Amino acid sequence: MEPRILVLDGNQRASLAAVRSLGSKGLWIAVGESALTSMAAVSRYCSQRVSYSDPYRSPRAFFDDVLREIETLGITFLLPITEATTYVLLQYRSEIPEHVVLPFPDTDAVEQLANKNELFKMAAESAIPIPKTVFCQNSKEGLDALGEIDLFPIVLKPFKSKILEQDHILSTQVIVANSSEEARAALNCHDYFNFPFTIQSFIKGSGQGVFALFNHGEPVCYFAHRRLREKPPGGGVSVLCESAPVDERLKSSAETLLRKAKWHGVAMVEFRVSADGTGYLMEVNPRFWGSLQLAIDSGIDFPYWLYLASTGRPVPKAVQEHRRVRWLLGDLDRLYLVLKAPSTSYSTGAKLLEIIRFLKPGLRTRHEVNRLSDLRPFWFELKQYLGALRN
Numbered sequence: 417m418e419p420r421i422l423v424l425d426g427n428q429r430a431s432l433a434a435v436r437s438l439g440s441k442g443l444w445i446a447v448g449e450s451a452l453t454s455m456a457a458v459s460r461y462c463s464q465r466v467s468y469s470d471p472y473r474s475p476r477a478f479f480d481d482v483l484r485e486i487e488t489l490g491i492t493f494l495l496p497i498t499e500a501t502t503y504v505l506l507q508y509r510s511e512i513p514e515h516v517v518l519p520f521p522d523t524d525a526v527e528q529l530a531n532k533n534e535l536f537k538m539a540a541e542s543a544i545p546i547p548k549t550v551f552c553q554n555s556k557e558g559l560d561a562l563g564e565i566d567l568f569p570i571v572l573k574p575f576k577s578k579i580l581e582q583d584h585i586l587s588t589q590v591i592v593a594n595s596s597e598e599a600r601a602a603l604n605c606h607d608y609f610n611f612p613f614t615i616q617s618f619i620k621g622s623g624q625g626v627f628a629l630f631n632h633g634e635p636v637c638y639f640a641h642r643r644l645r646e647k648p649p650g651g652g653v654s655v656l657c658e659s660a661p662v663d664e665r666l667k668s669s670a671e672t673l674l675r676k677a678k679w680h681g682v683a684m685v686e687f688r689v690s691a692d693g694t695g696y697l698m699e700v701n702p703r704f705w706g707s708l709q710l711a712i713d714s715g716i717d718f719p720y721w722l723y724l725a726s727t728g729r730p731v732p733k734a735v736q737e738h739r740r741v742r743w744l745l746g747d748l749d750r751l752y753l754v755l756k757a758p759s760t761s762y763s764t765g766a767k768l769l770e771i772i773r774f775l776k777p778g779l780r781t782r783h784e785v786n787r788l789s790d791l792r793p794f795w796f797e798l799k800q801y802l803g804a805l806r807n
Contacts, residue, residue: 417515420490421723422446424483425497426454429743429784430597432793433709434495435459441720446489448482455800457787458792464489472585475504486516493517493723497704499530499578500585502779507580519726520702521632521680528677529700533575536697538676543697544669545615547571548733548789555609562596562603567617569594572602573699574614575612584748592618623651623698626662626670628685628703629718631725633678635671637734638662639711643774645720645739647750649757655746656708656777659739666695673700681726682718709784710741740747740781744794745801 425431426449427576439445439461446464447457449470457465466489482505485491494516496502505512506523520526528534539546546781550565552558556574574588588608593599603609628756629636640663645656684705687695704718711718713734721731754762754770762770786794 417490417492419492419727420446421493421495422448422489422491423497424448424501426456426465427451428456429706430704430708431456431497432459432785433705433712434497435461435719436709436790437712437719443603443723446485446491446577448479448485453796455616455793455796458796460792468617471500471504474583475507475580476583477586479504479508483511486513493518493519495519495719495722495728499576499701499703502703503530503576503578503585509746511749517726519681519722521678524592525677526702528633529673529679529683530576530702531612532573533614535673535700536614539669539673539697542672542676545671545694547619547696549617550615551612552615553612555603557658558603558609558613558615559600561615563613565596565599566625568596569618570599570610571616571618572599573614573616574608575717576639578610579611584591598621610800619688619690621688624663624666624687624689624695626666626685626706626720627711627722628674628679628683629725630674630679630681630683631731632680633675635674635690635725635732636721636725637716637718638667638670639736640666640715641707641710645747645750647746648735648753649750653746654743656748657707657710657740659710659736661689663689663695664800665693669695669697673697680721701780706743707741707784710739713739713741713782740778741784742777742781743784744786745797747777792799 419524423431426447432455435445442461445461445555447462448466448468452467453465466485469477471478496505536546536549549560567780569592572591577588579586593604625638640660641657641659643654643657646652646653666687683700686698688698689695716734724731751774755767785797
């Protein structure tokens with residue numbers, strides 16, 4: 417059977433990176449999104465565009481639409497990019513035709529990592545550093561636990577970023593509370609604290625990640641990057657980043673967790689490294705990440721190697737090179753935030769310096785979306801960007 421791949425979540429930059437990676441190897445690619453078209457769908461490497469119901473509003477309708485496209489297009493490999501589409505596919509996995517590869521381990525293994533409450537318990541059992549943690553099943557337990565906490569700030573961390581309900585997906589967020597009053601207000605305000613969550617001590621330090629590909633419990637490759645600019649500037653999505661050596665201590669912790677879960681597929685293991693060098697586990701995301709194109713440009717072709725590993729083919733030996741990648745429109749947003757920031761945050765001189773840095777990102781910096789060999793995704797993104805500004 418000729419391999420046919422359906423990449424979901426076509427408006428994600430990681431989806432575009434995956435489509436370019438797989439399509440450049442001569443593989444047939446279809447791209448799906450809840451809109452009629454998407455950034456990845458206009459790539460030269462996309463052979464077919466499909467649309468489906470919004471998984472957030474109608475998880476079951478979304479899955480039924482994907483099943484229809486599998487049958488209509490003869491799909492043999494299914495690649496979700498976001499947590500929302502991943503969790504829905506895993507929920508109904510038994511209904512996916514046997515010949516279709518979904519590059520994940522069994523659902524229990526995914527739950528071990530994606531469910532933060534279970535993850536932190538497994539990490540503690542494996543002697544992997546975690547923040548001081550109180551496990552709560554609901555907001556009442558959390559409110560009771562606050563009476564025993566006298567050191568702030570604290571972090572209220574839902575057990576998942578996306579909670580799959582019968583008829584919708586509930587999005588959650590991590591909340592940093594600087595006082596007991598702030599924590600109580602958050603617990604009383606947000607419905608997702610009716611589900612399990614943790615209360616953790618706040619770790620001062622820098623965020624660092626280890627990106628990994630595992631083949632049925634065995635590591636294939638690792639990757640790390642360094643964030644040079646983020647949106648918003650105080651910490652957020654990377655808009656300019658470069659490849660970096662993988663920290664051996666963080667790698668060891670990540671490998672311990674992924675081996676214990678008998679992981680198969682890609683994973684993003686996130687840590688916060690304190691001033692003394694201790695890497696505290698923050699979370700594990702069982703999906704691709706926003707700066708995926710940087711890894712591919714650096715010689716670590718995660719999407720294609722995931723496809724090879726999941727279809728029983730040998731994976732090439734990793735040879736990493738140093739690269740730098742910029743998300744242009746994200747970087748433009750960041751510059752706008754800097755320029756409108758008060759002088760107490762950025763002086764006039766600092767703002768001028770940021771303008772110069774924006775105009776001169778570096779000689780060897782590649783653009784993540786806008787590439788001469790495949791320009792239509794950038795024109796699509798730019799059109800969406802300008803439309804959002806007008807609105």
